[in-house]
Every structure is written in C-alpha cells, then in structure tokens.
Amino acid sequence: MAGTIDTRLAELGIELPEAAAPAANYIPYVITGNLIMVSGQIPMVGGKIEGVGKVGQDVSTEDAAGIARICALNLIAQARAACGGDLDKIARVVKLGGFVNCVDGYTEQPEVVNGASNLMVEVFGDAGRHSRFAVGANALPRGVAVEVEGIFELK
C-alpha cells in the first residue's frame, strides 16, 4: 500500500529521480541520531546534468527556481533512500542550504531557492517548512546554476 507521502507525490504528478550513487569518498547522505544530512544536490535528471549557467546572465530567476526544484527532487530522492524507501518515516524538513551560481550584484537568491522550498511544502505539507540560507556563489560544480543541501528529521 502506498504511503501518505507517496500518494501525495502521485497526486502532484511528481516522479522522484533515482537517488544518485556516491561518486567518491563522500556519500549522498549520512544518518546521525534522527537527522539525515543530505549532500549538496545538483540538478541531475536521468543521470544527466540539467540547468547549467549563471543566473542573471544565462539563466532567468524563474528558470533558476525550476532548477532549484530539480535539486530538491534529488534531495527528497536521497531522503527516501535513507528511509529505506518509506518517506512516511520523515518527521520534517529541518534545513535547506541554497547556493546560486550568479553574476555579481544579483539579488534574487531567495526567489531562486523558493523553487526548492516550495516543493518541500507541496510534498510534506507543514512538515516541509524549514530553516534555510540562500546565498550567491561565483561558480558551482560542473557549471550548474543551483546547488542545494538539506537536513531531514526522522520520526
């Protein structure tokens, strides 16, 4: 039987990506106590990077928010893997840390990272509300426009 969160994902028409496997001596998540610390996620779709470019130059704020949403889908995919597939074991989203690859003087990092924040509330409801930071970066891995890390709490 599908869990509550799986049902919500289906209603929203959201299919989570496969959780990407570790690429090195770091791993996608660590569970410590009842916290899942998820590594910074970049906009991977089907094993390929989407959403490369510098916000405020190559990428609009609106498009960047969509890229942040893809990062957030990957965060949830990793959280699901950490839960052995059962997202109903998530008590809440604790924190997101959002890095936006942008030009100097760009000021709309919050609107970009809202793409990730909004997805968390769509999927988890009130339990999706979280603390966060949203900052600019002059460069990100593989040239992606957004990278988001996250912390989830287990029930």
Next chain:
Amino acid sequence: MAGTIDTRLAELGIELPEAAAPAANYIPYVITGNLIMVSGQIPMVGGKIEGVGKVGQDVSTEDAAGIARICALNLIAQARAACGGDLDKIARVVKLGGFVNCVDGYTEQPEVVNGASNLMVEVFGDAGRHSRFAVGANALPRGVAVEVEGIFELK
C-alpha cells in the same frame, strides 16, 4: 522578573529587533532535538534592510562588522522567539555561518564576521563562544553586505 540574559541585554543597552516573520515556505527557525536552527539573517532594522553593498569596495571592513552585528541581533531575536521569549533557555551558541558579499581578493571575512561573534559573547558570556565559518560570496540577497546563519542549543 527579567531573566539573566534580558538583564544583560538591558545593561548592554541592546534592544533586540522584532523577530521577522517568515516570508515564504521557509521559516525563521526550526527546533530539532535540543537544537534551534536559525535561517540566514540579513541586516534588517525595523523591517527595513540596512547594510547593502560590496565589502572592499562600497563598505569598509569596520562597517561590515557592524552589519554582521545587526545580523546577529536578528539571530538572537529569532532564538528568543524559538524559546517563547525566554533567552535563559539557551544553553549555548553552537555555530555561526557567515557569508560576506565582497570583491574578489578580499581577505578580511573573519574580521567582518567577528562583529557577529563578539555580540554572542557580549550577550551570552562563555556560552556565546561558538564554532563558525566565514567565507566570501560574490552576491547576496537584496544586495546585503553580510548574511549569517546560526545554531543554538537549548537547555
């Protein structure tokens, strides 16, 4: 009766700002276990942003340290809200994360973030000592010079 920390704030002549309300699907703080994770705070004063500009160009290191102090006042205001108004429930400051909007080649991020670190020790004494990072960023939300996030521990 005023609490110990409230008394110290009064002695220092420090009036905490109102804790800013959430602006989106993220919220100003989350309590997980006995940790308060406070969202990245920007230099809000009376609902308005103060302290915009690029450090090393528009803003001096000394002025930026003052801006970091305002961010820290907002962190403490959020921690107070998380404690239901009683700062004596704070066991200690655990961590600050400081982002400084600066020009390439600027090297005094630690001196800037000291503006936040020093306030924590003024207010909380030894319990205000904390781990931290201090890094540069090429751009921050709304063009602010400094953003600081924080973690506090509850008694």
Next chain:
Amino acid sequence: MAGTIDTRLAELGIELPEAAAPAANYIPYVITGNLIMVSGQIPMVGGKIEGVGKVGQDVSTEDAAGIARICALNLIAQARAACGGDLDKIARVVKLGGFVNCVDGYTEQPEVVNGASNLMVEVFGDAGRHSRFAVGANALPRGVAVEVEGIFELK
C-alpha cells in the same frame, strides 16, 4: 598504547598538526550532544598559512586538492582535541562543507574537495565516508584557496 586511528595515522606517515587555538570569540569546535562541530579550517601548516591563491588561475585543481587535504588534517587535529586526544572516540565523519576560492566559470570544486574527502577515508576507513557540499567562492579569508568545515560524531 597507541589507539587504532593513531596506528593508522602512523602507518600512513601522517603527522597531525597542532590544533590551532581560537583567534577570537569563536572557537575551533563545539560539542553538542554527540556531534563535534568544527569551525572552517584553512590550510595552516606549523602556524603559517600555505595554499593561498585563486583556483583556475594561480592554483591548479590538483594543487588545490592538496590544499583541501591540509584543511582536512586540521579538521582531524581539532576533532582529536575535542576527543581529549583519543581519535578512537570518533564514531564517524558526518559532513564536510568545502569552499573553493576560484575564478568565475571554474567547475571542478568536487575534485578539489576530494582532497579532504579522501583523507577522511584513508584515516577512518568506512567511518570516514560523509555527506558534503562543495561550492565556489570569489574570495576566502587571508586569500586561501580552500576552506573546509566539518561535523564528526562521537561514539
């Protein structure tokens, strides 16, 4: 009698640096619950900063990975101090946060931060595997090429 991790360090020919003392109102680490939160470490060697420069311009990716490794040695030195000298009290490495001082458009932050990640697994084995983020920054304290913060879990 030397501990397991001390023995491994000796076998690897790794001599940990002295844990640098606090320079201000922030401190090198805070223990909260069973987590050690270690402040952002820069490439200090014998009390002097090594590894200054901008990656992708003054510093190659390979050299930057070596600088990240020095940051990681300092993280382990702080973790050892937090353990009262006994690294066998470390249950695991939970998280690294890596900031790479780089030119706009630089994309190999993961390869740089691998210098830190790889050291953790050399020293702690599987317990050294960790979550992490790796991002670019346009400037870092004292002009260092890399800064890495970390979280360790105590047994």
